[in-house]
Amino acid sequence: MKLSEVKVALEGLERVDFQFEDGSFVAEHFHVTEVGQVEKKFIDCGGVMRFEKKVSFQLWNANDFEHRLKAGKLLNIIRLSERKLEIEDGEIEVEVQGKDTIGKYHLDFNGSNFVLLNTITACLAEDACGISPEGASSSSIEATSCTPGGGCC
Incomplete structure (x- = not known):
């Protein structure tokens, strides 16, 4: 899912929910602690130079159980990031704190919730x-x- 698609989805929402593929949800008191553009330049195991550019969201659960991120607030954070960081309309990668480490997910939207799609190495x-x-x-x-x-x- 690209950043432009996230912005369109947010326009039609009151609240923001992130759902894992197994049906469980990120705690509703999460914070979006980062919106940024991540660039990666690397060489694969065949010696080919590669370059990736993604938009990164980082979600964090605080002890602030009264907090609830509204769609308009996230949209404002994204727009500010676009202006200040000159973020391009790239694919979204979402980082979420798991039990032991940070998980990275692709993003989709099912009409009401943002769905965190598992990533794999290849x-x-x-x-x-x-x-x-x-x-x-x-x-x-x-x-x-x-x-x-x-x-x-």
Whole structure:
């Protein structure tokens, strides 16, 4: 989901709810502690240079149980971030504090709630590593591809 889509969804809402894929919700007294643009420049395991740019929301649960973020307030935070940080209309990545660590999620909207979609890691250079499109099991890697100079990560 892109930032422009989030803004459109917020225009039609009174309250903001974030729901996990399993149906549970982020506590209703959460705070949006950050809205920003994150840029990542990296080389994948096949040696290809890559660049990502995402809009990041960070959610935090405080001990402020009376707090409730209204849609208009989040929309104002987003607009301020766009002006001050020159944030582009990018895909949203949401960070949420879990039990032991921060989880990162893609974002969707089901008509009433923002849905936090689980993210997974993936090999970006499957052809260089000899990984079949079906998956990354050890049986799918050719024996020679993980030898010195074989191109495997």
